[in-house]
Amino acid sequence: MLLNLADILLLIHPILACTFIFPVIGIVGYLAWQTRQRRLSAPGETKGKISPQVGREHVAIGNLLAAGVVGITLVALAYGVTYGYQGFLDQAKDGKLSTVQVGFVVVMFILTIISFGILMRTRSKLWRGIFATLAGLGIGVLGWQPGIFHRNDEWYVSHYYFGIVASWLMIFAAAIVQDIYQSKKWRRVHIILNSLALILFILQGVTGTRDLLELPLSWQESVVYSCNFDPKSPEFKTCPK
Template sequence: MNPIDWFALLHPVLVILFVYPVVGATIRLGILARERRLKIHPQPPTVGVEHADHGRWVTGGMVVAVLVALIYSFTNKYISPEPPFTGGIQRLALLLLVSAGTFASLLSLWWVKSTTLRASFALLTWAGLLGLGSQPEIWRLSDNPFEGSFWASHYWSGVLLTGLMLFSMSAKPEIFRSLKMRRLHVSVNILVAVLLAVQAITGSRDLLEIPVSWQRPAIYSCDFGKRICPAPASSSSAADGLGARIS
């Protein structure tokens, strides 16, 4: 495997080794915080704070993992000879600059306190991911929400998942203070749990479709619509030789 092939593994590795384990801990702490609030079982007063802190780490890890996947897609297309990367090094540098700005917005969201700034940086982070993901180098099954393939797209379910996580992170003080916001937070995170399952399924599916660098010429010569590939040259030569001997 070449370095770019190892780079392709960084996104799923981050999600598997960091995001999903912390998601489990976050859900467990959320259940304990609810039990403490409803006085179902005695729990330490720190469970609510720990739940919120874990939620921030999950959101940050998810955004970083998405950025890694997007940067891999851009750099991989840039170094691949076919098809050519439009815009050259200038456009690649601009995309990397937008990626850095998106990460900076995420860091700012961690530290700002006012409601306006939290909402602004959450939207900026999500807008950065949407802008980067809308580039032609990013694989999307469909951009039409009225098609079934749109809902089976790893990209679009990931974008929705990340947006919901950013909302919960930015609304943390309001969730602590308001019963309505807590109920909305629970509803949102039920959808988040469903989307995490969808991401695991579609991500595993897409990994099967990504060839390593030395396999790409053979894989991309296939007809994906008809699901057929040309016979290897060695096989054709062997078949011709066998036919000649038989005749």
């Protein structure tokens, strides 16, 4: 078998994206369109063709999507922190692994999950704002741990940045879900931000596919990473024989 344990764990994130996240995005998008069509339609035949339950279904599946996006983001961050370049395993090999840092990261993962879980259950506007902020901060802090690849020199096509922003948008959507029934302003905000999230999800599919193509299998890394990746070098894209 060509895949080692690290390679199999790496595939969990894209597998979840393909088999769960993207299908749910399609369902949420369809229900969102149905909900809007029913709201804008005058009483009569057109509105009668759309189930009055479509709004509740949209909210329920939307919350499931938000939880899935946050979850898949945490899966990716956990892999990067552990197996990424200068992550925990690399630090352990070099004798530089700090128990305090490991404990801090574990606590941040736990607090982020708890904060998001409470956000999904509470109805108080104040507490929704507090726990949405805590969950968003948790993802942001975890995203800047050693081992996470950011592609800072090409941030505008970075899978990491697109993913973090998409996660924040999903957290925000979950935080305002009670308000969109009471205010047209929040409904407009909901539509605009989730349309942006849809664009980011499409870009995630593109950049994620690219990143998988660029990543070597774990047992190939020593050879691949010895190649020349400097575009200014005359030996660009060449490897030692």
